Amino acid sequence: MTTAAEDAPLSGLQAASDLLRALSSPVRIGIVRELAAGSRRVHELVEALGVSQPLVSQHLRVLRASRIVTTRRDAREIEYSLLDEHVAHIVLDAIKHTRE
Template sequence: MTTTSSPEEPIQALQAASELLRALASPVRLGIVSELSGGSKHVHELVTALGVSQPLVSQHLRVLRSSRIVAARRHAREIEYSLSDNHVAHIVLDAIRHAQE
């Protein structure tokens, strides 16, 4: 059984995919998603893993949070970041593997 869809639905899906890819279009953001694919992390852990400054990591986390790729949970004075959806990790990890071929 096939369903019919309006012409707007595929365009909306393409627009949403484009926005997702735009939010990921940074080596630091790809690195953050790659690191979070192994589980939740605090900012200082991401800074150490990526070898970039804390302000830079925080700036990129804001982009990922506003795109709903990353979620944040406060624990006392620290914020723990995790992926909102593991599908994004597959996209990023596949892209990294493809680039290494």
């Protein structure tokens, strides 16, 4: 008997690998953790993470290209939010797991 994971086509495994690669940075994990609580603007992420604005913007580009976050323009600022709440569960579970 095989498991569902063993039956997954390689393309599905590649997509999962790409998702994990996109999350493979402490800053990106921190961004996802913050966005799990709701939408944030760049300056809010900078403040919460204690890193520079250019660094946050660089990591947001990676997350956006990977279709993990989406944007909404609010006047002159851009608000970021998670495209899929499942990603938040992955990140939050990983953080919880490392603390146990």
